[in-house]
Every structure is written in C-alpha cells, then in structure tokens.
Amino acid sequence: MKRLIAIVFVLPSLLLAQHTINGVFSPAKDYKVVLLYKATPTMSKYIKNAEIKNDGSFQFQLDSTLTKGIYKIVYAIPQEDYNFDVIYNGKEDIELDFNPERGVVFLKSFENKLLSSYSKSMSKVTQSIRNFYSKESPDTTALKTIFKIQRETQNSFENAAKGTIVLEFIKANKPYIPKTFVTAEVYLEGLKTHYFDSIDFNNKTLQSSNLLEEKMLNYVFGVTSKTKDEITNYKDNIDAFCMVMKSTSPEVKRILLVDLWQQMADLGKEEVANYISETYLMDIAVSLNDQKLLHKLILYKDLSMGNEAPDFSFQIVENGKTITRKLSELKGYKNYIIVFWSTTCTHCLDEIPQLYAYYKTLASGSTQIIAIALEEEESQWKALKLNYPEFIHVYGKGKWDNDIVGRYAVVSTPTYYILDTNKHIISKPEDVDALKEWFGKK
Structure with missing residues (x-):
C-alpha cells in the first residue's frame, strides 16, 4: 500500500x-x-x-x-x-x-554542441585543403593526408552521433572527399558535382530545419563558372538544384523555390526570378492550387523591366473641362515618372518637393510626372497638390485598397516607376536620389 x-x-x-x-x-x-x-x-x-x-x-x-x-x-x-x-x-x-x-x-546540450563542434572541425580541415591548393605545393602526400583526416573526422562524428537527431545533419553535411590526390580543378569540379550527394530531400528532420535552404543558397550563389555569365550561371545552378530535389513533395519545393525567387527579386535579378517562376514555380503553384502565389508571380513578371506599364484611368482638366484620360493615351514625352505618395507619409513630404525641384531642371517637355496620392480623404491632398501645378495629379481613393496600387504592387510610399515614351518600364528607383542618378546617367 x-x-x-x-x-x-x-x-x-x-x-x-x-x-x-x-x-x-x-x-x-x-x-x-x-x-x-x-x-x-x-x-x-x-x-x-x-x-x-x-x-x-x-x-x-x-x-x-x-x-x-x-x-x-x-x-x-x-x-x-x-x-x-x-x-x-x-x-x-x-x-x-x-x-x-x-x-x-x-x-549546454549534447546534440547542439556536437553539431557546432562538427562544423568547426570540418571547417578547419577545409581551410587546410584551401591552403594546400593556394600554395600550389607539389607534396601530394600532404594532400592525401588531409583528405584522410577529413574522412576520419566525418566518420568519428557520425559514430558519436549514433541514435541522435543531430546525426541527420552530420550525414547531410558530409563533403566530397577524394580517395587520392587530385588537382585543384578536379577537386572544385568534384565539389560541384557531388554537392548534394549526402542530402536526402525527403528527410522530415532536414525539411523542418534551415539546412535545405542554406544548401540551396550556397550552391546557387556560390558555385561559379569562368566560362558563363552571371545570369546563365544562376540558371544552370537552379536547374541542377531542382533536378536533385525532383522527388521532393511540391509543398517543400514551393517553400524552397519561393525563398530563392524572393532572394533574386530582392537583388534585382529580374530575369533569374522570372526564370524560376516560369520554369518551376508557376507549375508548382498550379498543382497546389495556390492562386495567391500564382498572382504574385504573374504580377512581378508584368512589372519587370521592359514590360509595358499597367494602364489606368485618371481625370485631368483640359480647356476648362474635366475629362478622363488613360496612361496609354499620354503622348509627346520622352519619359514618364509615376510616383505613389501620400500626404500622411513623412518620407513623401520630404521627397516630393525634391522631385518637383529636380523636374524643373529637366528639359522642357521631356518628362511628365504622374503623382498618385494614396489617401483616405482628399482635403489635405487638394491643398498640397497646388504646390506642384505641373504634375498630373491622381487621387488614389481608398489608399492601399486602391485598384492602381494592386496593379503596381505598391507596398510603401514613395514608390517610383520611370517609363519610356512607349510606357515601357525602364527603371524602378528606390528613392528620389536614385531617380536623379538614373537621369544623370542618360
């Protein structure tokens, strides 16, 4: 009891x-x-x-x-x-x-400390390999010894991690290790060819971690070829990566490729971002019925450099009468600047006067500015727009819910687009200084 x-x-x-x-x-x-x-x-x-x-x-x-x-x-x-x-x-x-x-x-934590120790140990061995090749040493025995140490280090950590979660990461990080002496060129080619050999893209533990994303980014941005331009190199690396993960679930592919697409978009690599989208991501979005992603990819492509800017209507006063015009109907200018701003945006209140002052320095009749004010109500806008009489002013009723905002993927103000005479997008400067710089290089 x-x-x-x-x-x-x-x-x-x-x-x-x-x-x-x-x-x-x-x-x-x-x-x-x-x-x-x-x-x-x-x-x-x-x-x-x-x-x-x-x-x-x-x-x-x-x-x-x-x-x-x-x-x-x-x-x-x-x-x-x-x-x-x-x-x-x-x-x-x-x-x-x-x-x-x-x-x-x-x-404190056996598994997390073991992974850190593994990373440091393998990094030291890798540095020794780099040092050997950089010195162009003829001592082939020394390199074979380094490879032997690398192999033994890998095996030692795998044995220490048996029965643990961290074993999955140690095995996935196993590098290409030649069995004998190889030249620097052969070694680098081996690193590229065997980069993903140890990675199981269907492993749930790895899928739950940052490892697959890190490996993808390191490969796409880190593997280069002297015989290829940057864009071709990126595309080839993306193709190679997608090939090795072809049996992975579309859900996991979506996560990884959206991240890579976003990286390219943030870096301004529009051609590469659209290549990812058109070659891989759109099909994945369709298979998952992910309409939101599909819309995002299509919108980004439509707003890429060289494409015709989305059309929209606005009202202007001509000969004392208020009439409706479209962006596509404007004629007679070499360039058009579309700026999205707001009277409640402090950056806008600083940049719009600068934009107007710079506009006045440009050749007369060369450039037209369409200023779209995203507002909840129009009283303050009506007063402020009088300071810029030569702009075409558009009242963006509803602010972020305005239809033009959606067509131009505007998420912050001020946002700028520069168009050529045929209304094709030729620049998307991040601020008024970048806009001035672009015109200064013409």
Missing part, C-alpha cells in the same frame, strides 16, 4: 517533468521578446514566448507534451529572416548565447 501511494504521488511529477531553454542575447538593449516555434516540413507551430530581461537573459520552460524535433527561436521581424534552429531531443536542457555578428553558441 505504501508503494502504491508513493507511485500515485510521483507519477504526476514525472508526467509534468520539464526541461528548459535558457539563453542570453547581446547586446541586451536590442531585444525585447523571443518566440519559440516547433518546426515541421511545411510550417512552424507557435509554442510560446519569453521576455528578454535587462541583462539579455530569457528562459523557456518545456513541458513533457513537447515532442523532440527541430525548434526555431525567433528574435526579430520579419520572422523568416531572424531565427535560428535548435535541436530538442526531449532529454536535456539547452543553454545558449546569441550575438547577431557571431551567431548562436550552445553552452
């Missing part, structure tokens, strides 16, 4: 047994809150958040209901850019230190 009573009291405490994730962020003043998510191949589930104290410390209490796997710690927005992975095996506490310049350092 005494034993039974003891079990009754001990069992609840076992069920509620907890582990913790403790950490310190520095500099502490830059952080307020940290969020914890459980990652899956296609989404991340919110678990909880914790306050970051004045000394930069935080703590997550992990109850027994949390399953082992990959967790993400988010420390800023946008969340997809400011996070890092944590391996949680359900058996140990985790302690870490984070600094944005250095990254995350794990102070």
Whole structure:
C-alpha cells in the first residue's frame, strides 16, 4: 500500500517533468521578446514566448507534451529572416548565447554542441585543403593526408552521433572527399558535382530545419563558372538544384523555390526570378492550387523591366473641362515618372518637393510626372497638390485598397516607376536620389 501511494504521488511529477531553454542575447538593449516555434516540413507551430530581461537573459520552460524535433527561436521581424534552429531531443536542457555578428553558441546540450563542434572541425580541415591548393605545393602526400583526416573526422562524428537527431545533419553535411590526390580543378569540379550527394530531400528532420535552404543558397550563389555569365550561371545552378530535389513533395519545393525567387527579386535579378517562376514555380503553384502565389508571380513578371506599364484611368482638366484620360493615351514625352505618395507619409513630404525641384531642371517637355496620392480623404491632398501645378495629379481613393496600387504592387510610399515614351518600364528607383542618378546617367 505504501508503494502504491508513493507511485500515485510521483507519477504526476514525472508526467509534468520539464526541461528548459535558457539563453542570453547581446547586446541586451536590442531585444525585447523571443518566440519559440516547433518546426515541421511545411510550417512552424507557435509554442510560446519569453521576455528578454535587462541583462539579455530569457528562459523557456518545456513541458513533457513537447515532442523532440527541430525548434526555431525567433528574435526579430520579419520572422523568416531572424531565427535560428535548435535541436530538442526531449532529454536535456539547452543553454545558449546569441550575438547577431557571431551567431548562436550552445553552452549546454549534447546534440547542439556536437553539431557546432562538427562544423568547426570540418571547417578547419577545409581551410587546410584551401591552403594546400593556394600554395600550389607539389607534396601530394600532404594532400592525401588531409583528405584522410577529413574522412576520419566525418566518420568519428557520425559514430558519436549514433541514435541522435543531430546525426541527420552530420550525414547531410558530409563533403566530397577524394580517395587520392587530385588537382585543384578536379577537386572544385568534384565539389560541384557531388554537392548534394549526402542530402536526402525527403528527410522530415532536414525539411523542418534551415539546412535545405542554406544548401540551396550556397550552391546557387556560390558555385561559379569562368566560362558563363552571371545570369546563365544562376540558371544552370537552379536547374541542377531542382533536378536533385525532383522527388521532393511540391509543398517543400514551393517553400524552397519561393525563398530563392524572393532572394533574386530582392537583388534585382529580374530575369533569374522570372526564370524560376516560369520554369518551376508557376507549375508548382498550379498543382497546389495556390492562386495567391500564382498572382504574385504573374504580377512581378508584368512589372519587370521592359514590360509595358499597367494602364489606368485618371481625370485631368483640359480647356476648362474635366475629362478622363488613360496612361496609354499620354503622348509627346520622352519619359514618364509615376510616383505613389501620400500626404500622411513623412518620407513623401520630404521627397516630393525634391522631385518637383529636380523636374524643373529637366528639359522642357521631356518628362511628365504622374503623382498618385494614396489617401483616405482628399482635403489635405487638394491643398498640397497646388504646390506642384505641373504634375498630373491622381487621387488614389481608398489608399492601399486602391485598384492602381494592386496593379503596381505598391507596398510603401514613395514608390517610383520611370517609363519610356512607349510606357515601357525602364527603371524602378528606390528613392528620389536614385531617380536623379538614373537621369544623370542618360
């Protein structure tokens, strides 16, 4: 009976047994809150958040209901850019230190520390290989010894990680290791050819982590060819990457390729972004019936350089009469500038006067500016537009819900488009200074 009573009291405490994730962020003043998510191949589930104290410390209490796997710690927005992975095996506490310049350092947790140790050890060996080739040493025995050390290091960490989650990452990071001496050219070609050999794109653990994304970006942006231009090189690398993950689910392909597409779009590589879209992503969006993604891809392509700007109507006064005109109907100018602005936007109130002053320096009759004001109500706009009498003023009723906003994918003000005489998009300067620079180079 005494034993039974003891079990009754001990069992609840076992069920509620907890582990913790403790950490310190520095500099502490830059952080307020940290969020914890459980990652899956296609989404991340919110678990909880914790306050970051004045000394930069935080703590997550992990109850027994949390399953082992990959967790993400988010420390800023946008969340997809400011996070890092944590391996949680359900058996140990985790302690870490984070600094944005250095990254995350794990102070406690066998699996996370083992992965860090593996990365550092393999990095040192890789550096030795680079040093050997850079010195153009004739000592072939020395290189074969380095390869032997690399092979033994890989095997040693795989053996140490048996039965753990981290083993999946150590195996996936296994590099190309020649069995004998090879020249630098052969070695580099081998690295490229065998880059994805050890990666299982259908592995749920890897799909839940940042590893596949990191490998994709490192390959696409890192593998170069002296015989190809940049655009061709990117396209060939993208084709090679998509080939090795061809058996992966469309959901996972979508996540990876949308990220790559966004990277190219952010870098202004429109031709490459549209290549990803037209060759791969649009078909994936159709197969998943993802209309939102499909619309985004089509809109981006339509607004790419060289395409005709989306048409829209506006009212102007001619000969004392108010008439409706279309952008496509405007004639007689070498260039047209479309600027989206707002009377409630402080950047706009600074840049629009600069734009007008610069416009006055351009050759008479060479350029026409169409200023589209995104407003909730028009009283302030009616007063301010009088300061710029030579602009064509368009009242963007409804602000962000205005139809023209959607056609031009406007997400912030001011936004600029420069068109040629036939209304083709020829530049999308990020601010008024970039606009001046573009005209100055003509």
